[in-house]
Amino acid sequence: MSGEEFVPLSLTPMLIGIFAAIACALPGNFLLLRRQALIGDAISHVVLPGIVVAFLLTGVIAAWPMMLGAAGAAIVAVVMIEAIRRLGRIEPGAAMGVVFTTMFAGGVLLLEQTDTSTVHLDVEHALYGNLESLIWLDATGWASLLDPQALRYLPSELPRMALTLLGVCLFTAVFWRALKISTFDEGFARTMGIRTNLLGLGLVITAAVAAVAAFDAVGSIIVIAMFICPPAAARMMTNRLEAQIAWSVLYAVLSAVLGYVLAGFGPLWLGGADAVSAAGMIATVSGVILAITARFGPCRGRSGAPAAA
Amino acid sequence: MLLDALLLQLGYNATLVAIGAALLGTAAGITGTFLFLRKRALVSDAVSHATLPGVCIAFLLMAFAGGDGRNLAGLLAGSAVSAGIGLWCMNWLTRNTRLAEDAAIGAVLSVFFGFGIVLLTVIQTLGVGRQAGLEGFLLGSTAGMLYSDAVVIAAGGAVTLFLVLLTRRPMTLVAFDPEYAAARGLPVDRIDMLMMGLVMAVTVVGLKIVGLILIVALLIIPAVTARFWTERSEYVVLLAGLFGGVAAYLGAALSASAPNLPTGPLIVLVSFALFALSLFLAPNRGVLAAVLRHLRFQRRVHLRQGLLALAQGQAIYESLTLRLLRRADLVRADGVATGKGKARAAKALRDEQRWEVVRSDVTQEAAAALYDGLRDIETVLTRDQIQEIDRRIGGPREVAS
Amino acid sequence: MSVEIVKTQPEDATISAQAQDAKIAQSPLAIRGLTVSYGEKPAVFSVDMTVEPGQMTAIIGPNGAGKSTLLKAALGIVAPVSGRVSVFGRSLAEQRARIAYVPQRASVDWDFPTRVIDVVLMGLYRELGLLGWIKGGHRAKALDCLERVGMGDFAARQIGQLSGGQQQRVFLARALAQGADLYLLDEPFAGVDAATEKAIISVLKSLREAGKTVVVVHHDLATVTEYFDRVFLINTRRVAEGPVAEAFTEETLQAAYGGRLATSQIDKLARA
Numbered sequence: 001m002s003g004e005e006f007v008p009l010s011l012t013p014m015l016i017g018i019f020a021a022i023a024c025a026l027p028g029n030f031l032l033l034r035r036q037a038l039i040g041d042a043i044s045h046v047v048l049p050g051i052v053v054a055f056l057l058t059g060v061i062a063a064w065p066m067m068l069g070a071a072g073a074a075i076v077a078v079v080m081i082e083a084i085r086r087l088g089r090i091e092p093g094a095a096m097g098v099v100f101t102t103m104f105a106g107g108v109l110l111l112e113q114t115d116t117s118t119v120h121l122d123v124e125h126a127l128y129g130n131l132e133s134l135i136w137l138d139a140t141g142w143a144s145l146l147d148p149q150a151l152r153y154l155p156s157e158l159p160r161m162a163l164t165l166l167g168v169c170l171f172t173a174v175f176w177r178a179l180k181i182s183t184f185d186e187g188f189a190r191t192m193g194i195r196t197n198l199l200g201l202g203l204v205i206t207a208a209v210a211a212v213a214a215f216d217a218v219g220s221i222i223v224i225a226m227f228i229c230p231p232a233a234a235r236m237m238t239n240r241l242e243a244q245i246a247w248s249v250l251y252a253v254l255s256a257v258l259g260y261v262l263a264g265f266g267p268l269w270l271g272g273a274d275a276v277s278a279a280g281m282i283a284t285v286s287g288v289i290l291a292i293t294a295r296f297g298p299c300r301g302r303s304g305a306p307a308a309a
Numbered sequence: 310m311l312l313d314a315l316l317l318q319l320g321y322n323a324t325l326v327a328i329g330a331a332l333l334g335t336a337a338g339i340t341g342t343f344l345f346l347r348k349r350a351l352v353s354d355a356v357s358h359a360t361l362p363g364v365c366i367a368f369l370l371m372a373f374a375g376g377d378g379r380n381l382a383g384l385l386a387g388s389a390v391s392a393g394i395g396l397w398c399m400n401w402l403t404r405n406t407r408l409a410e411d412a413a414i415g416a417v418l419s420v421f422f423g424f425g426i427v428l429l430t431v432i433q434t435l436g437v438g439r440q441a442g443l444e445g446f447l448l449g450s451t452a453g454m455l456y457s458d459a460v461v462i463a464a465g466g467a468v469t470l471f472l473v474l475l476t477r478r479p480m481t482l483v484a485f486d487p488e489y490a491a492a493r494g495l496p497v498d499r500i501d502m503l504m505m506g507l508v509m510a511v512t513v514v515g516l517k518i519v520g521l522i523l524i525v526a527l528l529i530i531p532a533v534t535a536r537f538w539t540e541r542s543e544y545v546v547l548l549a550g551l552f553g554g555v556a557a558y559l560g561a562a563l564s565a566s567a568p569n570l571p572t573g574p575l576i577v578l579v580s581f582a583l584f585a586l587s588l589f590l591a592p593n594r595g596v597l598a599a600v601l602r603h604l605r606f607q608r609r610v611h612l613r614q615g616l617l618a619l620a621q622g623q624a625i626y627e628s629l630t631l632r633l634l635r636r637a638d639l640v641r642a643d644g645v646a647t648g649k650g651k652a653r654a655a656k657a658l659r660d661e662q663r664w665e666v667v668r669s670d671v672t673q674e675a676a677a678a679l680y681d682g683l684r685d686i687e688t689v690l691t692r693d694q695i696q697e698i699d700r701r702i703g704g705p706r707e708v709a710s
Numbered sequence: 711m712s713v714e715i716v717k718t719q720p721e722d723a724t725i726s727a728q729a730q731d732a733k734i735a736q737s738p739l740a741i742r743g744l745t746v747s748y749g750e751k752p753a754v755f756s757v758d759m760t761v762e763p764g765q766m767t768a769i770i771g772p773n774g775a776g777k778s779t780l781l782k783a784a785l786g787i788v789a790p791v792s793g794r795v796s797v798f799g800r801s802l803a804e805q806r807a808r809i810a811y812v813p814q815r816a817s818v819d820w821d822f823p824t825r826v827i828d829v830v831l832m833g834l835y836r837e838l839g840l841l842g843w844i845k846g847g848h849r850a851k852a853l854d855c856l857e858r859v860g861m862g863d864f865a866a867r868q869i870g871q872l873s874g875g876q877q878q879r880v881f882l883a884r885a886l887a888q889g890a891d892l893y894l895l896d897e898p899f900a901g902v903d904a905a906t907e908k909a910i911i912s913v914l915k916s917l918r919e920a921g922k923t924v925v926v927v928h929h930d931l932a933t934v935t936e937y938f939d940r941v942f943l944i945n946t947r948r949v950a951e952g953p954v955a956e957a958f959t960e961e962t963l964q965a966a967y968g969g970r971l972a973t974s975q976i977d978k979l980a981r982a
Contacts, residue, residue, distance in 0.1 A: 033822065037412040038351055041419075045522070087596045088588050093411070094350040094533050101526035102581040105574035108448055108523075112569045124444065128426045174840060181832045185818045187787045188884075191811040192835050193803075221426060225419035232412050239868040241823045263427070267434070274434035276427045283423020290416055294406045302407040302821050303870030407821055602750065610745050610791050614756045618743065624730060626742060626794050661947075668945065669965040677968050682745070682755030682946060 008139040012158050013131045014260050017222075017282060019161040020214035021252035023168045024226035027207040029241075029248055032231045033183050038096060039078075039204055040227030043211045044220035045100040046070075046077040049107030050212075056114060063156060067212050074208035077103055078201070129219025131260070131278040134158070157217040164213035171206045172245075175199060180241060219279045226252055229286035236297025255286035313566070323565040325459035326518065330576065331558035332466030333514050334527060336473045338553025340507045341528035342535065342546050346484040351414050352399070352505070353528040357512045357521045358418035359395025360388035361425025364446050364516070365432060381458045384446075385465075385513045392509045395421050449520030449573035458517060465514035473507055477546065480504055485542050518561070519573035527553060530580040537591035556580040608633055609683050613657060615639070619646050620658035660686050666698045735799035738763050738892040738923040739784060744793030746776070746783045752791070753779040757948050761892075762940060764921050766914060768928040771944040772967050777927045778814065778896050780944060785811055785894065797892065807836050810890035812881045814897050820870045826880050827865040830855055833887030855886040858916075860909045875906030882910055893917060895926045899933075911937055934958055 024040070031037050047070040054069025055061060077099050084095040138144070138153040145151070172179070182189035182196045189196050211223045234247035259282030264275045294300055344350050367387025372378035395417045402413035429443060482490040483500045491497045508528065515524040535548035560576030589596050607629075615630040619640070625631055634640040639650030646654060663686050668677040676689045686695065734740040739761040746754045754776035761767055769777045782788045784795050786802050797805035810833070830852040831844060838844065856862050859879040864872065872880065878898055885893055893914070899907050914924050914937075928934065934941060934954060941958045943949035943966040950962035 032412050033819075035409055035411055037409075037415045038354075041354070041415055084588065087599070088533070088537065089594065090533055090536070091345075091348050091350070093348065094345055094529055097350050097354065097525055097529035098533055098581070098584060101523055101530070101577050105523055105526065105577035105581075108571055109574040109578065112571050112574075124447075127447070177835060177838065178840060180824070180828075181835055184822045184824065184829070184832070185813065187782070187785075187813050187817060188811060188832070190787050191785045191806070191809060192832075193806040194835070221419060221423050224415060225423055228412055228415035228419060232408055232416055235407060235823070239823050239870070240825060240828075244823050267431075275430075276434070277430040280423040280426030280430065283419050284427055287416065287420025287423070290420070294402060294408075297406075300406045303868060606747070606750055607791055610747070610752065610755075614743050614745065614792060617756060627792055630743075630792065665965060668968050669961075670968065674968060680946060681751050683752070 004141045007141055007144055008136050010260070010264070011139070012136045012155055013134045013278070014257060016134055016155070016157050016161050016217045017131055017256035017260050017278070018253050019158075019165045020210075020218050020222065021226045021230070021256040021282070022249055023161070023165040023210040024207075024214055024223055025230040025248045025252040026168050026172050026245070027203055027210060028227040029231040029234070029245055030179055030183055030203055031207060031227060032235065033241075034200075034203075036092075036204075037228050037232075038093065040207060040211060041224050042077055042081065042096045042100040043074045043204075043208050044215060044223045046073045046103040046107075047212060047215050047220055049073050049103045049110065052107050052110045052114070056110065063160065063216065067216065070212040070215065071208060073103065074212060075205065078204050078208070127219050128221050128277055128279040129215065129217055131218050132264070132275060134217060161213055161217060164210060168206055168210050171202070175202070179203065218282070222279045222282050225283035225286050226255070229283075229290045230255065233286075233290045233293040233297070236293040236300040239299050239303070251286065251289050255282050255289060259283070259285040322456060322459045323561075325456075325463045326572075327558055327561040327565065329459070329463035329466040329514075330518055330561035330572070331554045332463070332470045333511065333518065334531070334557025334576070335550045335554035336466065336470040336507075337511045337515065337524075337527035337557075338531035338535070338549035338551070339470075339473045339477065339546055340504070340511050341530075341553070342532040342549040343480045343484040343504050344508060344528060345532035345536070346542075346545075347487075347501075347504070349410070350529045350532075351411070351525070352396075353508050353512065354525045355399050355414040355417040355421075356392045356396055356505070356508055357516075357524045358425075359421040360392045360512060360516060360521050361422055361446070362428055363387040363389065363391025363394075364443065365425055365428035366391070368432060368443060369428070369435075381455075381461050381517065385461070385516065388446075388516060389509055389513050391421065392512060396505055396509070445520070446516050447520050447522060448571060449516070449518050449523065450571065462514065462517060465510075469507070469510045469514055472510065476500075476503060476507070481542055481546060519576055523573045523577050526577040526580060527557065530577070530584050531556065534580070534584040534587045537587040537594045540593075552580070552583050556583060612637065612639075613683055616650075616654045616657040617661065619650060620654035662702050663695065663698045666701060733760055734796050736763065737761055737796070738798055739894075739925065740796045740799075741780075741784060742794045742796075744780070744783055744795065745791045746779050746788060746793075747791050748779075752946060754783065754790075754944070755946050757793075757944065759942055759948065759951065761923060761925055763923050764918065765939040766918050766924045766926070766937065767940040767942055768926050768934055768938040769942045769944060770928050770931065770934065770966070771949070775945040775966070777944060781811075781894055781896055781925070781927055785809065807888075808891045810885035810888040810893050812885045812893070812895040812898055814900070815874060815878050815881065820872075820877060822869065824869055825865070826856065826861065826867050826869055826872070827852055829869060829880050830883045830887050833884040836888070852883075852887055855883040856880075858886060859883045859913055860905075873903070875902035878902050879906055879909060882913060886913070890922070892923045893925070895924070897927050897929060899928065899930060931963075 028040065031039055050070035050073025051066040053073070054065045058065045080099045081092070081095045084090055084098060085092050088095070134155045134157050136154055138150040140150070178189070178194050178199055181192065182194050182199055186196050207227065214223050230248040230251035231244070233251050234244045237247045238244050260278050262285065263278040263281035267274060267276055341350070341353070344353060364384050364387055367384050368378040371380060371383050399413045399417045402408050402416065403410050432443065479495055479500050480503070482493070482495060483497055487497050511528060512521070512524050515527060519527060531549040531553035532545070534552050535545045538548055539545055556579040557576050560579045561572055563579070564570040564572040564575045587595065592598055611627065611630040611633050615625055615634045616639070618625050625644070631640070631644065634650065635642065638647060639653060640646050664680055667673045667690070668680055670677070679689050734742070737760045739759070741757060741759040744754055744757045745752050757780060759780070769780065771777050779788065783790045795802055798808060827849070831848065833855070834848055834852070838848065853862060853865060856865055859882050861876060861879050861883060864876065869877065869880065882898065898910055914926070917924055926938070928938070935958065938954055940952060941954050942951045943957065943962050945966045945968070949966040950957040
């Protein structure tokens with residue numbers, strides 16, 4: 001494909017997909033090792049009530065208020081899960097299930113009660129986004145990347161996602177050692193003076209920020225898939241955390257690129273006329289990668305005795 | 310209008326749906342209890358999301374075969390098959406790889422759901438029939454439902470509930486104590502599979518009413534709610550069924566009473582209201598009761614420790630202890646014990662000495678196990694036993710004050 | 711009910727408050743009035759403990775007597791209902807760098823993706839800080855600690871491939887890397903092979919020779935006299951504390967274990 005076609009139509013959605021995938025996969029590695037993989041699932045469900053409330057409060061569909069609303073909802077959800085878990089002495093999975101279904105139900109009900117016929121706000125959009133529509137029509141080819149005039153009309157999701165990814169990378173790099181120690185051995189980490197509760201909350205908030213930024217462009221479903229599948233597949237490849245992170249980034253990129261290409265061109269190859277959902281396809285590809293590594297990965301089996309409960 | 314809805318006066322379909330929902334809610338509450346007690350509540354989330362590809366494939370098959378793609382029974386059969394495959398994948402991942410169950414759940418739910426979305430867009434673009442209605446499976450929709458659909462739901466609810474009631478005994482055993490159940494010769498693996506089968510049945514029947522994203526709420530919330538009210542397994546099961554049934558019935562009736570009130574979310578929100586009430590107000594495990602109990606407990610610990618310190622002439626470092634002693638008029642403002650304080654301190658120390666005797670006595674093991682620093686020895690031993698101990702430690706002595 | 715009046719002056723109350731404070735200030739680990747409770751039943755009730763510097767102390771008591779809980783509360787891992795902990799006369803937060811902790815082996819997931827050397831390097835966290843680079847010197851120090859527990863050849867192994875005893879020694883090496891003055895170990899001899907037990911005890915003895923203080927939660931009554939200088943007997947409350955010869959007697963064991971230890975067994979131990 002030539003630059004004239006690729007740059008305006010495919011470059012930006014692909015980059016947004018890649019950035020979103022990496023931003024979710026990075027914290028996903030730690031969530032996976034901490035047995036909190038489903039936090040990503042919970043967060044992505046509560047994004048809906050967050051954006052509906054933001055819309056009701058501001059009356060407009062705009063990126064920043066909605067992202068703030070979604071982030072607020074994610075924090076409310078995390079706090080509620082923790083509160084229910086501790087106050088009610090309920091296992092985390094069940095507490096999560098109570099919170100995210102209730103908040104999602106509240107979001108749907110609010111949405112149905114609100115007149116959103118004039119604006120583009122619906123459940124399907126929140127679930128699987130619209131990656132294909134994030135095109136850069138002002139670009140004419142690779143040269144546009146250096147053209148300030150054209151760059152001004154870059155879809156705003158791209159810089160936003162890039163910024164989010166940068167933030168996630170920074171968090172991971174700065175707290176790398178503390179995260180590693182407290183994920184491996186929380187009691188020991190506390191005796192080293194690491195504030196494990198705060199660090200855990202920071203990790204979840206980072207994940208929430210990544211999820212919120214990503215859902216806007218790509219929908220919740222890839223968010224959940226990217227939190228879990230690339231790190232899980234990476235786990236089958238290596239016994240070192242550093243390498244696991246690298247593998248997970250690679251798999252995230254691979255899922256995003258392959259998924260996008262297959263969604264866009266796969267149906268054409270099969271004789272169909274229209275593209276299918278890119279978000280759904282990216283999630284599917286990440287699942288295929290996980291299936292392959294789970295079957296053939298060199299480190300797929302358990303080593304060592306699992307921790308006593 | 311609302312009263313009409315609650316009394317089943319809103320037409321035949323709405324009535325069938327409300328009854329079906331109540332039956333389903335009851336079945337879901339009971340099934341969910343088993344899952345919850347097995348600490349596998351979120352397995353249901355994977356199962357429900359995994360239904361989507363099955364619904365889509367069933368639709369495509371039926372449409373290509375020339376039939377009506379929207380036949381509810383056919384769609385539900387498809388959803389059951391793909392949910393089964395999802396469940397199998399999840400089990401395979403946890404058993405054969407190093408992944409923990411939560412990761413397997415998340416992987417299955419996101420990948421199956423993502424694949425389902427791909428199929429949904431395929432259906433949209435192929436233009437086979439009207440795809441309208443398939444989205445309804447995401448969030449559930451009972452508005453404009455066909456009579457035959459309502460019958461399928463009511464019958465499905467009844468059958469599921471019947472199955473649950475039939476199998477509740479072995480399930481209860483396995484859920485509460487799998488090792489004991491295995492020791493008694495119960496096929497734990499097969500009963501676990503049965504449990505998952507029931508979860509699938511609830512999910513599939515509930516798809517049309519509640520939608521696949523929210524069906525997990527029906528399985529999780531009533532069980533968690535019931536747990537607050539009782540420590541006995543039979544009652545948890547019963548209460549969960551009751552809460553589930555009531556929430557589903559109220560939600561369905563409310564939603565029929567006015568436009569723009571989707572059934573699924575209303576059922577979930579009613580469930581949550583019951584949960585929130587229980588969380589705060591339940592007599593034993595409720596938050597309010599627990600907070601009060603903890604404060605009382607903390608005061609008892611501090612008072613007792615303060616008295617022991619007074620009795621042994623040790624310094625008291627903690628301000629809470631001093632405050633409590635002062636408020637009870639056991640020490641003066643300057644920290645010196647009052648007459649009453651001295652008496653109580655002496656009694657506390659003496660009780661500790663008595664306990665020491667009890668705890669080093671082989672024959673008193675049962676009584677000794679009750680020691681926790683706070684329990685009054687009079688509640689454990691008889692007056693005669695205490696006197697016997699006092700003889701051994703040399704009887705009370707006067708102290709010149 | 712008539713209130714009994716008894717003598718409120720036991721022997722050690724003659725120690726003045728100042729002497730008490732001085733004792734606390736000198737002790738590597740002094741605990742006063744510590745109560746820890748899971749739910750409504752105290753696991754540890756109103757316990758005082760004064761660890762002597764430069765000695766090896768065993769914390770012993772029956773199962774569920776609060777041994778590990780005492781240790782965790784001392785380290786701030788679990789929150790107490792009441793009580794004070796002082797480390798070298800100051801608060802725990804100020805003295806973190808001087809304490810090393812070896813948790814129970816079963817408390818972590820050994821399938822974690824990391825190598826032996828990385829676990830030992832975790833002990834250097836306070837030295838490295840959040841962002842400090844690991845240099846050759848740090849690696850050499852970690853390797854040296856591994857050598858001291860006899861695990862030098864295993865540096866590059868994945869931790870899941872180790873036996874239970876080897877895992878325990880890696881944990882000990884991590885604590886050594888911290889270069890602390892007070893070492894707290896939670897059941898280090900539970901379920902390990904004889905070679906590991908020997909290696910661990912010789913490392914602990916070398917620590918004592920270097921003037922460090924060692925406190926071990928211990929479950930094997932038969933080795934107490936051989937390994938330790940002092941014992942702390944606990945069964946929810948403190949039962950006895952002191953040099954092994956004085957505090958590890960038939961009477962104190964009887965008091966700590968009650969009916970749970972056969973009399974013949976106690977006789978044998980007390981004579982040993």
